[in-house]
Amino acid sequence: MSFTIARTVEDALAAIAAGARPIAGGTDLVVGARHGKAALPADLVAIDRIAGLDEITVGAGNGGVTLGANVSHHAIEHHPVLAGSYSALADGSALVGSPATRHVGTIGGNVMNASPAMDTGAGLVVLGAEVELRSVHGTRRVPIGELWSGPGRTIAQPDELCVAVHLPQPAPNSGSAYLRLEYRRAMEIAVVGAAANITLAADGTVAAVRVALSAVGPTIVSVTGLDTLVGSVDDVADAVAAAASEQATPISDVRASDRYRRHTVGVMARRAVVAAARRAAGETIAIPVNRTLGIGAAS
Amino acid sequence: MTISTPAPNPARFIRADGPDKVTGSGRYTADLTLTGMLAAKFKYAGIAHGRITRLDTTAAKAIPGVFAVLTQADVPNVRFGGFVQDRTLFADGVVRFEAEIVAAVAAVDAATAQRAVDAIVVEYEPLPVVNDPEAALTADAPLVHTDWASYGASGALVRERNDASFSSIAKGDVDRGMAEAAVVVRSRYDADGCHAAPIEPRAIVAQWEGDKVTIWTTTQVPYDARAGVCETLELPANRVRIIVPHLGGGFGGKCGFHFEAHIAALAKAARRPVRLLFSRREEFLAPDKRRESICYDFETGVSSDGRIVARRVTMVLDNGAYTADAGFFSQLGAMHALGPYRIPNLLAEAHLAYTNHQPSGSVRAPTAPQTCWALESHTDEVARAIGMDPVAFRQLNAVDTGAEGPSGQTYGEIGVQECIERAARMAGYGQQLPGDEAIGVAIGWWPSFAVPSGAYVKIDGDGSAQIITGAQECGTGSVMTLPQLAADELGMSAADFQLVYQDTSVAPYDMGATGSQTLFNNGRAVIAAAAQIAEQLRALAADHLEADPADIVLANGQAFVAGTPDRAVPIATLAGIAAGGELLIGHGSGMPPGPPPISGSTCVGDAGVAAWVAPQFSCHAVRVKLDRDTGVARIMHVAAAHDSGTIINPLGAEGQVQGGVLMGIGQALTEGTSYDNEAHQRNAGLLDYKLQTCADAPPMDIHFVQINTPNAGPHGAKGLAEAPNVATAAAIANAIAQLVGAPVRQLPMTAERVWDALQEVAQNTIGGAA
Structure with a gap:
C-alpha cells in the first residue's frame, strides 16, 4: 500500500x-470505493500537484x-x-x-x-x-x-x-450545446443527455451537424448518418431527434425505463440542436444551457 | 375575523446551537471515541423472507480481534413492540425483511468486524415474499407472522392475519348519502413509501460501568430508547442512561427504539465500549422507520350546489415486516383521508398490512402528506366534476370555527378558511398564466399531541440560569425556544439561560422530538418550573424592598414594586441572597390539556387519534411549470399559510415551513422507494433516492394565521414541525393535473409517471376523436 x-x-x-x-x-x-463499486487501489499516485x-x-x-x-x-x-x-x-x-x-x-x-x-x-x-x-x-x-x-x-x-x-479550432459560424434530462438541479446524474455542434450556412440553414448522446448506451453514443443532413434548423432538429431515439440503446433502471429514455433523448437532442444553432447564429445563451433555458422549459 | 394575539415577546432569534453546528465545534455521536472502543457491524438477512436452517458463528468468533458475536440466543428472549409485540432484537428463526439483523459483531476495528460478519454462516429455507400490501390482505396470502394471534398487543388494535391494525370511522349513512348525491366521483391513488433521510447516519456508543450502561445515541426520543433497552435487556430504568450529543436531523426516522440494545449487549459481552456507525446504505435499509406506502380508493358524493354529502374511502397501508410505531397509523390515515371537511355521511376503513418490507414508522407527519396528496387530488376531481373552482369548493366544504369535523369534533376558533384565502392570494391564484404553468391548491391538517413532560429551572448565585429538560432537539429549534419562555416568565433575557438537555439521567421525562410536541408540552413544563422560581423571587424581593409579594413585578432583569419602578432590586442580587438560603430551583410539568369530545361517529380500532387537541391547519398554493415533452415539473413558487396558533419565534417558524415545503416537493416529485420482485429496495442510496437540494428550492411566501388557541400550548401555540410537510405534494399534484389534463395517480409524480399520464391523455383524446 x-x-x-x-x-x-x-x-x-x-x-x-x-x-x-x-x-x-x-x-x-x-466515491466508487465507498459504494463498493471497486476497492480503492492499493497503490495510488496523486497527480493533482503536477505543475502545469x-x-x-x-x-x-x-x-x-x-x-x-x-x-x-x-x-x-x-x-x-x-x-x-x-x-x-x-x-x-x-x-x-x-x-x-x-x-x-x-x-x-x-x-x-x-x-x-x-x-x-x-x-x-x-x-x-x-x-x-x-x-x-x-x-x-x-x-x-x-x-x-x-x-x-x-x-x-x-x-x-x-x-x-x-x-480543434471550431468552424466559423458554428456553435454547440449540451443539455441533459435531470430530476433535480444539483448532485444529479444525467438521465439522458445530448450535445450538438452546428455550423450554419450564410442563409441561416444548417450546413453541418454533429450530435452525441449520454446515458443511452454502454458508452457515449455518436449519432451517425448526419453527414448529409442539411436544411432549416427545425427540419434538422426533427431529423436529429428521430435519429437519436432510433440509435439509442438505453437500459431500464431505477432512474428511468428504456422507453422513456429513448423518447427523451430525442427531445434533448432536438433542444441541443436548437440551442447550438442559436449560438452559431451569434446569440449568447449563458452556461449551462440547462439553467438558462430552465429545467424542463421548452427551448 | 381572526384575532391576532402574538406571544408576549415575539422574537426573531437565532438558535443557540447554530454556531456550534455550522462551525464544526459541536460534537455528534460519531465524533465520540472511548478508550478501548470496539467497532460494531451487523449481519443482515439479505433476503426478504426465509426460515433460518443453519446459523454458525464459529468461524467469525475465531477471527483474531473479534471480541463478541451475538445472535438471538445470546440475549433475553423478549418480544417487544409498542403496539404489537411482534419483534425480537435478532431474527428468531425467521427473517422477514432484507435488513433484518441476524447477528452482531464487535471487533477491534470496522474491517475486522466486517470480516467476521462475512464469516458468519447462515442458510435459509426461502419463504414466499409478501411484496404487495393489498395482496397481503387476501385470504390466501402467505402470513408474514404465522404466530400473529399469540402476540401481545395493545387492546385498542383490531388485528386479523396480515392486517396488523384495522381502523374505521363512520358517521351518518354513507349509502344513503351516495344515493342522494347529484354526482359521485371515484378515484384510485397509490403512494410509494419514502424515507426520512436525515443528514446524519445513525451512530451509537455503549459503555458499561459495573451494572450500569451509558448509551450515546442518535435518537429523537431518548426516553423511548431507554425503555426499549430496559425491556429487551431486562434492566431497570435507573441503570440505563441515554445521552444524545448534537443530533444531525431525524425527520421522524430516529423516533422509536432502534439499535441501542444491540450495542449495549455487544459492549457487555465484549467488556469494552462499542461503537456502531451506519453507512448511508444501512441508513436506508435497516431502521424500522420509513414513510409507509398507501393505496386509496375514494368515493365522494356531492349535491348539485357543491356540498359534500358522502365520502367512502378504503386504504391499505404498508406496515412492513414489524409493527414499529405504526399501530395508530390506520386511524390517523383515516382521519387524513376524510380531511378537514364537513361531511354528514362517511365511512373510512384503513388496514395496516404486514409485508416483507422494511417496517414503517413515524416519518414527519406520518400518513399525512401522501393521504393529503390523494384526498386533495380527489377533491379537485370532485370540484371539476361539478364545474366548481377548486378553491371555492374548499371554501364551501372545509371546516370552520364552530363547524363539526368528520369524526364529530366541533372546533373552537380555527383559521383554515383564512389559510385558504391567504395562500390563494399570495400565490396570485386566478391570474393569467402561460400555457405550461398552473397553480394547485390543497389544504391540510395535523393534530397537536398533549402528553406529559417535565423540566427543571435553576438560577445560580451569580444570577445565571439553567433549564434542565428532558426535551430533545432534532433540528426544529423547539428546545432552543425554551429559554424565551422561561425568560418571559422571570423577567430575564433568553441569553441568561443555558440548556442542559438530552440526558435521561439528568432531566425529567419528555416524549422527545416527535409529534411536534416539544414546545407544546415542554414549554408548559418550563413555564411551570420558572413560575415556581418567580414566586421565590417575588418573596425575596418583597423582603428586600419591604413590599407585598403580590405587588412585585419581574422585568428587565429586575424585581420592582408595581407602580414604583425605582424601588427595584436586580434578580442577580436576589439570586445571591438565595444562594445562602433556600436555593432557586423550580420543577415543572403541568397538566396536559385533555382530548376534546367527539360525538356522532363510530370508531373501530380506536387508537385515540380521532379527537384532536389544538388542531393545526394549512393551505399551500404552488405554481408549477410543466415540460410536456419530458414530464419534468418545476416548482416556480410556493405560498404557504398556516394556523399553528401563536408563533413564539417567527424566524424559527419560517424555517420549519421552508424545510417542510422542500421535503414535500421531494415527496411530490422524486422521493419514493422502489422495490424489486424479491422485496429488495432498488434505490437505497442518495444517488438514486433523490432528495431535493438547495438549488431546487423555489421562492416561498409564508403567512401565519395566529390565533391564540385555548387548551393548547404556551401562549396559545400549537405544534408546527410536521404541519408544513402535509399539503405541498397535494398542491403540486393539483397543478400538474391541470397541466396534464388528468391526475397523476402515483406518488412520487416522477417525470416518467407524468409523461406516461400525458401519453394516456393524448391517446384518449385521439381515441375520443376517432
Missing part, C-alpha cells in the same frame, strides 16, 4: 508503470485549445474561450455534481472514468476532441470517440496516463 505525490508527469508515469493508479480529484475513485497540468492553453496546435488533464470543471465552466467557443463542454462541466465537486473534479478524470452518463463526454465528441495518453514508452493521441470501450472502460493501457485533452 503506497501513496505517492507526483511533482512531474515523469514521476507520475514512473509510479503508474510500477502499478500505481492515478488520483486527481478522487470524485469517482473514492491544470493549464488551459488557447491557440494550441492549429488554433485550438489544450486542456491539461487536471483542469477542473469549475475552470472550464468559467473560462471565457471555452464558454464562448466550446460551449457544449462548458455546459457539461457546469452540470457536474455540486460546486465542491466541480472544484476538485477534473476533465482527465471524467474522461478516463468512462461513464456513459458523464456530462462532458457528448460535448467532447461533437467538438472533435482528442485525448493525449502518455506512458514511460511514449505519447499518443486518440480521438475521444475511440477512447471508450465500455462502461468504465477505455482502450488506454494500464501504464498510460491521460495528460491532456485537445480541442
